[in-house]
Amino acid sequence: MKKLLAAISHRSERFQTSVSYIIIIVLVICGVSIVHNLINVQNEAGRSNNKVPLDLDHVREILLSNSNEETRERDANCRLWDCVNLYKCGQKGHDRLTIYVYPLQEYVDEDSGKTVSILTREYYQILEAVVRSRYYTPNPNEACLFLPSIDVLNGNLVKPSAVEKALALQNYWDNGENHIIFNMIPRTDGYVLKTDRAIILGGGFDTWAYRNGFDLSLPIYSPTQQNIADLSAKSTHLPRRNLLIVVLPNIYPKYHNQIHTLFVDNPNEVLMLDKCVTHTKEFSIKNTMHCNSSRGKSVDYPRVFEKGTFCLYCHSVNSDESDLMEILAYNCIPVIAVDNSVLPFEDVLDWSLFSLKIREAEMHALVKKLSTVSHTKIFELQRQGRWVYHRYFKDLNAITLTALEILENRIFPHKARSVMDWNKPDDNYRSTFNPLFLPIISPKAQGFTAVILTYDRVESLFTLIQKLALVPSLQSILVIWNNQNKMPPHLSSFPTISKPLKVIQTRANKLSNRFYPYNEIETEAILTIDDDINMLTTDELDFGYEVWREFPDRIVGFPSRIHVWDNVSMHWRYESEWTNQISMVLTGAAFHHKFWSHMYTYAMPGNIKDWVDQHMNCEDIAMNFLVANITNKPPIKVTPRKKFKCPECTNTEMLSADLNHMRERSACIDRFASIYGRMPLRSVEFRADPVLFRDNFPEKLKRFNDVGNL
């Protein structure tokens, strides 16, 4: 600043001099502003650092005196619609959950001078997961939910009355409304923390205490989980020697006798572990030592779970055992024998897909029941268990994010994922969900819309229109005029037909225009047809539509093609030969559901759509890939092979059927297959014909008799 003053005084001395001073002044002003800005930035950074509540250095200490009020009792009747203030959620129009996290604070009991709750590693990780998630907001006024930083993760580690006082002190507490409290381990003495109207995210719920649709059942995280390497790939191949593993200390003592009997009756199937007798301590601190009770040998716990196909999970609901997570981590199938427990994330996870449940009273029949489970089922349970564990339970981050997503689903139910979606492994590309799953045959009366893509072949277009108009099931015709340089012929010059006809001129000559879901298309079925395909008879088109009605989720059409793997070039090859199989139906003359046009336009993976538009080729292959990828079903070819295009040529079928064309098409298949990461096309050996096709039967009585003539 001295320099600045100097400069100013200097300036006053030599007032009338040149421009360079001005430069200096400008520079100095800049300098000042930069310094100013920097300070500002620093301030802001400081402030936002304060906002991020996880700074262990700046933990404020707060004294709790006796005069502080405690929270009210947990409200057993709380449900989402009366204990959550929804007006706080989704304020900005986005249907997103927002969570405010209170800054870390240390509450000290005035009497004892002790901290009321110690911040544990796990709780810190949870807080961290929340703060890093997309749900976090530093602004309490924008928050939908509030997360106190008081650690009650393990109810046994805190002094309830003090914690309750501390909770009541939270700035936005307001009877606990919109607050969430992580309490993985409930108190073993049965004391229920007074949390008023707060939502409890906790472990060890039973169906009496659990407020359905309000509380959330969490797994009891085991700190050993983080040391369990990703066994997912390996463990599948590990032979699992024991049908059932039982770890006695984890089992509700009431059932020890029954388990003993089970073990004695089936010594080969059951591996029973108990505390080691030789071990001097009453119980090893880290639970690492368990002994095989028959041989007295110590085993590596919890790693031993990887040796069992099934592992028993059975203790009273409010115990702090986290063996369920360990069992899942080692991909052992949990056999859950806890009546009326609420399993972790039970709201959205279907536990029957990766665990077995038995009633506690049925414990004696356990081994018998397990031995009837088929290998396929075991395989499925293991696979699902592996997936679920890695998706939802792997670490505290996964657990926290899953919990928050469930909360978000509840608060914005119209955005909620379906249970199937939660439980469907996304690692199996072959598993499909057909978006047209309702088995209905749509009424014939609706008919189909013919969409003709044309450029300038007016004459053949008119012929086609005239022919199409005769098809009884045709509802209307839509001509897509893909030529920007030339106006389409005036409507009056079009052939007069009895069906509605519309012409749409496109803005750019793109092949994807053929698959645009125009509002003008009012029918389910679309017949895409090239302007030069006028060799199809009325009966054939009518029949094609009939077939589509029975297979509305597939492409149903006339010219078919096949893809084959070329072992020499190691590439896919496109073929139009007379083969016994088909895997594609060309959209030069094919029916499809309008839904697929929508998908083609808005949801095709990769840049396939743009690529096709740029290269002016393969839009039909792209459509076949799209449908096959979603449904896993092949298209349906209708009626015998026809000569398409160029009826005069006898040798080749298509004008463009030269080598180059085939090479390009093959390249398309290769390209699309790599974009999809697999080959979705499937080949089949059948085609659809009319029931009385080629029957020795009066032609007059056949509904579709003009079918299959070349």
Add this chain to the structure above:
Amino acid sequence: MQAKKRYILVFVSCAFLAYCYFGGYRLKKSDGPHRNLQVVDSVTRARLLEKLPSYKLGDSVQMLQGIDKMNKAANKVNKIKEISLDDGNKERSCRMERCFDFTKCYGEFLVYVYPPEPLNSLGAAPPVSANYQKILSAIRESRYYTSQPERACLFVLAIDTLDRDSLSNDYVRNVPSRLARLTYWNNGRNHLIFNLYSGTWPDYAEDSLGFDPGEAILAKASMSVLHIRPNFDISIPLFHKQFPLRSGSSGLVQTNNFPANKKYLLAFKGKRYVHGIGSETRNSLFHLHNGRDIILVTTCRHGKSWRELQDGRCDEDNREYDKYDYETLLQNSTFCLVPRGRRLGSFRFLEALQAGCIPVLLSNSWVLPFESKIDWKEAVIWADERLLLQVPEVVRSISLERILALRQQTQVLWERYFGSIEKIVFTTFEIIRERLPDYPIRNTFIWNTSPGALLTLPTFADSSRYMPFLLDSMGVEPRHNYTAVIYVQIGSILGPNTALYKLIKTISKSQFVDRILVLWAADRPIPSKKRWPTTYHIPFHIITLSGLTIGKSLRSMKNDASEKFFNGTILTAQAPPHLQDFKHFKDETFDIFDERPSISQRFYPYPEIQTDAVLSLDEDSILNTDELDFAYTVWRDFPDRIVGYPARAHFWDDTKNAWGYTSKWTNYYSIVLTGAAFYHRYYNYLYTNWLSLLLLKTVQQSSNCEDILMNLLVSHVTRKPPIKVTQRKGYKDRETGHSPWNDPDHFIQRQSCLNTFAAVFGYMPLIRSNLRLDPVLYRDPVSNLRKKYRQIELVGS
């Protein structure tokens, strides 16, 4: 000099600026070591994390106690809990383990219905509403029913408990004393009580039933989450008085248009209550009504004294109300508002579901019907009564794809669980049944996809892998190869020229056959070993079904072929369980019953059938190997359907006002006879264990129609037509003596069967198809050498 000074000044200023710019950051950074884990690198972070104590007891030494001690404490707590629960309202805390006697349910799941109550002193029959009557008949005519209370797992009252609104006409009085008279009441243990309405004006209290249901399971409409006992009570939908007993009207969605192009986005037409419980939501609906795409019209014109109670808006509301027709709104709206009424549920819910109008629920705390199994997120939109004004925004935000899926799912759920009283009752039973220890649990995929849980018997297999429905969503194909099952009814003398001999030879040449099973139901003895063709490596079994000849033929067989019979074995069918059922059934209701084994035995799920595909054949079927192989490859693409050769059709005969059956050549078909057809093994199980005993009895008595019944069953399950392959129609060897098929009565019988079946199903499940599937190059003008299925080319019709 001046210039120099100036330059120095400029230079200094620049240096200062540079310092400010770069040095400032240094200043900022050198703030000392951070303990904010957000900022530090991962190694430091891990180290700092380590310093924090773990939340598990094991690590935090200060709290370390012996685990035994803990367990003891836990035990104590549990005891305390149990006691306190017992002390409090015991029934409120009912769970299956606490209030249900599982020992009654080992083995089978049977339901006992109390006999009708005795006439009262005035000689009048105790009142039972039509709906309750339907519930009772649905049970009595089902496979769940037993007339022996000692075999029953579940008890259903004969007292009508549906309407417990004491102001209602259907209200049954003195229920407590009537309950007390019941022999097996036992405070309601193992009883199931159906209820649609509880409570009355003004508070409509949910738990006021007018009697104490004790430990009985409630299957009740309009349940709230606060009152339902989790995993114990079952929420059922409210249905109106004309609701059909069996599948009456199907879903109303006929087309799957995308986008749906409905005239209205959101619609509601209904009563509103000016005040009192549940009136707020409906009273504020008019705010959202815009007369264009959101039509929400209400009326206060109901009840006797509406004029006295009306408020300022009533007249205006009534005018708008009269402009719209309820049915039209249902049909022409994408979403339908389903606000709560006095009670939480309303008729509207099922009506909207059936119409494919996606329900938008405004009924806070309502537990939706069968919520424990059905994932309603796939079929309805939940809104919150408090956020009523956001509803238009919410429904507008739903994507076209999701609307398509929601609409389809409404139809799936309607068809599979809600279309009739029978379905609602059976779904209730199945939910309870899944809680029993011996019954496998169906997963969410089975429950929420077509054909749904009622048609998926989990006892068949523990994985959906072995069933025909979920293969696509699991990403698997049906397992390979097929088992040929030949049903022999006539058993003419076997020789190299007979149809049966040729048939077996043809099958044994097929590349996909796994084994051959002959079901010998003829009265004649089984031909001796040397008369049968050799099947080489393909296992060959004969199972005798004809009770009379078993002994004889077996003895003769034993003489003939001492140990081994070809590659296979002869088995005597152990009386299949369904036969025992028959007998049991007979004792109870029917007298006319001959001892002849039923023709349905051709569909018995024999353990020898281990492939997913079953090729069902008659002894006189003629097919060539290519035809078998081709049909099999087609079946692999349609594992849920019947794929085969002989096609037949049904039609509605206006003159007779009945269904007709035809074997004439037509342009369409709806039946593929099981004389030469592939189908999934699961259908054998379903046929034997699921079909109504009435249907099986019809088949047994006529010794006919089993193939038609199988077609009805499969179409009922899939809602799709069967598939006919290639041209062949005549599939019977005409040489073979007196086939029952040549009997004209046979045909008439089939026609009457069709009508009986349709009546029992409650509708006609058969669906027509207009196409058949041929090999790709069938009859194409190319050399036969290029064709894969050459033999098919030679077959005429």
